Amino acid sequence: MSATLTDVLPLAPDEQALGRDEPGWLADLRRAGLSVYRARGLPTVKVEAWKYTSLSGLTKIPYVLDDGGVALSEGGDRDALALDDAWTVTLVNGRPVGVPDELPDSVRVDHLSRLLEDEPETLEPHLGRIADLADAPMGSLNAAHMTEGLVILVDDGVVLDRPIHVVSVTEAADGARHMHPRHFVVLGEAADVTLVESRVCAPGADATLSNAVQEIRLGERARLRHLRLVASGEEAVDLDLTEAEVGAEAAYEAFTLTLGGRLVRNETRARLRGSGAAARLRGAYGVCCGQHVDTTLVVDHAVPDTTSDQLYKGVVDAQGRAVFQGKIIVRRDAQRSDGGQLHKALLLAPDAEVDTKPELEIYADDVKCGHGATVGDLDRDQVFYLMARGIPEAEARALLVEAFLDDVVGAVPDGPLRAAFLGAVRRWQAGRHAATWEA
Template sequence: MAKSLVSTEPYAAQFEALQATLPDSPLAERRLQALARFRELGFPTTRQESWKYTALRSLAGLTPATTTEAPSLDRAPALLADTAAHRLVFVNGLFRAELSDLGELPQGAFIAPLTEALDDETLISDDESGAFALLNQALFQDGALIALERGTLLDQPVILTFVSIDEAEGRSTHPRLVIRLGENSQATVIEHHLGYGEALGLSNLVSSVHLATGAKLDHVVLQTEEAQVQHIATRRVTVGRDATYDSFGVTLGAGMSRNEIEVSLEGTGASCALDGTYLLAGTQHGDLTSTIHHRAEHTTSRETVKGALAGKARGVFQGKIVVEPGAQKTDGRMMNKTLLLSDKAEIDSKPELEIFADDVQCAHGATAGELDANALFYLRARGIPEGRARALLVEAFLADVIELCPVEALREELRDRAGRWLAEASHEEAAA
């Protein structure tokens, strides 16, 4: 295998420095092993099938360092500011109690920063094989643990705000999110990744989600990081019998982002939705790669991802549905639709089905196109100026996917952000 242009060496150095600061823990040895495996693997290259469309070129310029002193921040911008929520704020990967408000937790709910659980051996798994996930395993310092006991219903959403402040080059943060919902418990988790500053930085998140029988999780991820940020997120989800995992991802920020999601529908009647949208402009690159394994009978998956690309932005959608032998009565549907607002924008869309059972219903599809010229003329002929007409058509294109966001209270916010994104993108387009 060809070696990546991005060296693993500086990350070994970061590990050395970090190691000295970590408490003595049973995890220490396994971190070391993860680092060794990471170095053996190296960063992915475009010769690897699942990284074919995403090069890590810009990461080569980064010399990673562990921030020991977190930058000052008086207040983190709050999503759903008027809603009661359990709020955890992380700045450059580290939990900030003074910015957070955990609120009151019902009995059976445990929500805490990982610093309070760094010796919990179950936080990491030994069957991790992705380079970024291994790197996270070696370098994670903080994150969140959300655990609900059987039958616990969390009324208020958990809002995790990850702020990256990149005033100097070299931020390399590796937060970890662990969500475990016991039988018939329910929660809503919202992640917001945002930042300030113009220096190159790396956010490398790993999430592991486990839903026991009958549990339900609504999971929304809003990523609005700055242009120089390289945002990598790896998520593994296991869904038990009759459990439901509904997720919605919004990719608006980061110069380069990769969201890799693997869902395993393990119990009869398990279901998942991996919906979302991407709105990218300039030279942004956004990659959404997902695999859904149907491993039991009567499992259902839905994946609807719609996005718009302006400028020279590039989108990547790789979606795979795998129906394992015996997963009869599987119902899997996947759709990716992209609106190309400029002739220099590009989408690489690769929906795939691998089916090893005979009594299943699966469908996939992908479309890409420009704004409908007839519709644009129709609106203009009624007096609506071109810019507004384009905005109306893009909003209309995104309207149905935003309705899929499981947190209803966020939909208006998402529509607003889409509107603002479009205004900025058209402005850039006009200036170009």
């Protein structure tokens, strides 16, 4: 029967083998995941949370489950952010390769597979307990499949003076692979960490489907700066669901820069669970040439006295499509919540498209919440002013695009980190112009 189901429902695992030789709680997690995925199937635009992004096209690609065994190729990580001063760990097709040396004892960076095998009890309080995947078909599929990923556990009070840099590389394998990495970041009380992620693609490794889930838990007064570059391959489908549970007085500060991938969905959910918790979700994207980039944000003000803000800016060029869905939930008791949302998009070509869907669900009465959205083209007068000073049009437009993104990229700490992200924006712009000139 399971074989038939697999035929009907692509990407699903074999039910018979599910959870075999695993602790009961883990097997339950997998079965629950499979049953949600079975009930909902691949999301299509009929599902509100996927209103503008359909995955039904994935059935046309004969993906096979990645079983590892692929090594990092020479230069496969060339598009990663250039960060010299960082603890770097590389993942190939969602599987960690080694762990950084010289980490302090108070920080543990390990492979999910190792913990699942040797000490599942360490994972039990976190795995599947942070992210609520009951309404997330792809996240649920991840739960059914997950075997690998990165685990980062940081003790109370640890303040890291260098970032941890996760370089996640997609490498070519036989045929198109699908993979379901599951990552964890758990910060103890008052821990303070900068986590940088580069999601990149080795040359020639395009047709992959990555369906990742990241679970993040921040203890009281902890602070996580989560900075991400998404530069997936031209044919890559890159789905990521990140759920952060933010404790009292803790802060989750995310910045996501998406510049590559055929179909990308970055879904970030922040649940503010303690008084004084804060979430700042910022990001920028550059989309063109048949790409589809979906940013879906959900901030859940679950208790009183929490703050959040969402600021995203994007640039869409010829034949690109961007989606921005931003939701703010304020629970009944969550008085004095302060939530804001702003999304601004630049459309650089007539066939560029952006779909914006802000949603406020407010059940408390003493709250401060607002949202705004703008869509526009570059200012003609600004372009002319720069050209009147001798700056060629393409360069003038690139300068104005960078200026448009300036305040949101400013969310990245000044210094080498911001320079690395700005460098990625500039490379994207240079590549985009090269493409335009060729055409």
